[in-house]
Amino acid sequence: MALYSETVMDHFRNPRNVGVIEDADGVGEVGNAKCGDIMKMYLKIEDGVVADVKFETFGCGSAIASSSMATEMIKGKPLSEVAQLTNKAVAEALDGLPDYKMHCSVLAEEAIHSALEDYYKKHPEKEA
Ligand code: FES
Numbered sequence: 590m591a592l593y594s595e596t597v598m599d600h601f602r603n604p605r606n607v608g609v610i611e612d613a614d615g616v617g618e619v620g621n622a623k624c625g626d627i628m629k630m631y632l633k634i635e636d637g638v639v640a641d642v643k644f645e646t647f648g649c650g651s652a653i654a655s656s657s658m659a660t661e662m663i664k665g666k667p668l669s670e671v672a673q674l675t676n677k678a679v680a681e682a683l684d685g686l687p688d689y690k691m692h693c694s695v696l697a698e699e700a701i702h703s704a705l706e707d708y709y710k711k712h713p714e715k716e717a
Contacts, residue, residue: 593650594684600654605661608643614711617703621696626652630660630700634708637715639663639671644700651686651693658682659697668708668715674701 593601610631620627626648633641642664644656659679663671676694680686686694709716 592687593654596658596682596684597651597654597686600657600683601650604646604653604657606643606657606664607645609645610641610643613643613704615704615706615708617700617705617707619696619699619703621648621692624649624692626693626696628652628656628696628700630656630704632701632704632708634668634715638665638667640665648696649690649693651690652696654683655679655686655694655697656700659694659701663701668705671701671705674698 610633613631614634615632618627618629628648629645631643632639642660644660646653646656659674662679662682663674676698679697680691680694
């Protein structure tokens with residue numbers, strides 16, 4: 590069996606939503622001290638849903654594929670759903686990751702949650 594699924598390879602080679610949102614409503618940056626990889630997420634929120642999302646990942650292929658998939662999963666979604674995104678769901682959507690690469694999907698979950706926290710910090714009135 591190939592080490593990486595077709596879906597992982599696709600999102601690694603053609604990552605969706607790469608970039609920066611200059612006037613983002615929430616920004617989250619996380620890193621993994623062990624491998625040194627860093628992920629940054631930008632959220633644009635309108636009427637309680639993710640109107641736009643972009644990411645920058647300085648990391649391995651699985652981290653890039655995880656961030657790409659995670660952004661696709663939350664685009665257009667209400668914030669209540671975004672808050673519940675798990676790394677397991679991201680890894681499943683990628684048709685699996687090798688065990689020792691699961692931490693790459695954790696980075697995507699953490700980056701999104703951190704961007705969401707940043708949004709709520711700036712807009713406490715929006716917190717449910
Ligand atoms: Fe660390 Fe992938 S090896 S995020």
